[in-house]
Amino acid sequence: MKIESAIAANRFGLGARPGDLEKIERQQPQTWLLDQIQGPARLPTDISDLPTSASVFRKVDEVRREDRDQYGKTVREYYIEQAHARYRAAATSDYPFHERLVHFWSNHFAVSADKQPMPAVAGLFEAEAIRPNVSGKFVDLLLAVEQHPAMILYLDNQRSVGPDSTLGKRASRASSSRNIGLNENLAREILELHTLGVNGGYTQQDVTTFAKVITGWSVGGAGENGRFAEGEPGTFEFRQVIHQPGKQEILGRQYSQSGMAQGEAVLHDLALHPATAKHLASKLVRHFVADEPPAELVDQLAAAYLKSGGELSAMYTALIAAPQSWSSAFAKYKTPHDFVISTFRAFDYVPDEARFLIGALDLMGQTPYRPGSPAGWPDTAEQWGGADALYKRIEWCNTVARFVGSQANPVELGDAVLGAAFQTQTRTAIGRAESSIQGMTLLLAAPDFQRR
Secondary structure: OOHHHHHHHHHHOOOOOOOHHHHHHHHOHHHHHHHOOOOOOOOOHHHHOOOOHHHHHHHHHHHHHHOHHHHHHHHHHHHHHHHHHHHHHHHHOOOHHHHHHHHHHHHHOOOOOOOOOHHHOHHHHHHHHHHHHOOOEHHHHHHHHHOOHHHHHHOOHHHEOOOOOHHHHHHHHOOOOOOOEOOOHHHHHHHHHHOOOOOOOOOHHHHHHHHHHOOOEEEOOOOOOOOOOOOOOOOEEEOHHHOOOOOEEEOOEEEOOOOHHHHHHHHHHHHOOHHHHHHHHHHHHHHHOOOOOOHHHHHHHHHHHHHOOOEHHHHHHHHHHOHHHHOOOOOOEOOHHHHHHHHHHHHOOOOOOHHHHHHHHHHOOOOOOOOOOOOOOOOOHHHHOOHHHHHHHHHHHHHHHHHOHHHOOHHHHHHHHHHHHOOHHHHHHHHOOOOHHHHHHHHHHOHHHHEO
């Protein structure tokens, strides 16, 4: 069996299940990957069965107002349900490359469950804004993300009031002591993290002006004591009363549109900016090829993106076609997220108890939907290595091996899920293990399995 089949399953995908490598070999690794970025978005049953974010927003708001003691429990239940659905879908997916792309873009456009009410909707943000748009135009993904209530609330854009808006002028005349003013959080993260990148050529003035442009991008039913109560609760709502009117200039370009159209015009231009192309290409190459992205490959992906008019699939296709993507079976160190999913896939097993997988990721420092900042989780070995981190991984390897590992032969399982990437010295060490549980622990802790 060719090494490319193992790379396709373990680097581009989420880890092989028994039987996957043979399927990939028959279909050809590149064809197997390309097929997953064609056609409509794949919606796993586990995800489609989740409630909508609007209904969850309404429910948690109702509980917050009527029964504060119940609020924490309600939010936690939603969080566990969504995390469990995410990892069930990942462990069982027949389209693991597509699923990895969902996780990649969810991390790129990170919201963190560290802030209320994000625990109740972080998984739904991924399902509604990210999942349907991972293979289309980047601008569609960008618009879906920035207009999703979870992103708006996470970065407090519903609180941003244009100084010359109707409400802004009223507050100024009244010399109000209320905290009414411009909030730059969303504008800054769109420029710095979501599109151009930190070295993308924008200025602080661009941030401030863009913040004015997207004033009014809010959520239905937002506000206290009935203020801004119009609109369907928990859905995107444009509020003209707080929008900064007038022509604006960002990155040297004039925008004379009115209302919501002005912000959408800026996002369309940002999506096709060369700095955005390079920023997105760099992150993709870092995620799939090397912690230090080869500049030549980054340029190839960026060029393909711009030539296609911002099609994400053009970058994926260039990535799959690049020789650098297939040059090493062990180029990337798995994050805890990758490690846990690939373990479940290797055993063809999904835990019934969500707290088991959440606890595992929490132990290893990557609690689901809690990156802690809009920058998302780091994507390099430097961030996930270290003696303590390795000890925790081995500890979990041993737990899993005792729990389900006795049901399989570790050498045979290594052949099934690693294929040509299963090294001779690893096979020998496992074969000498005193028990199948010890052998399984060695397999999961081996560099062959810990890297992709």
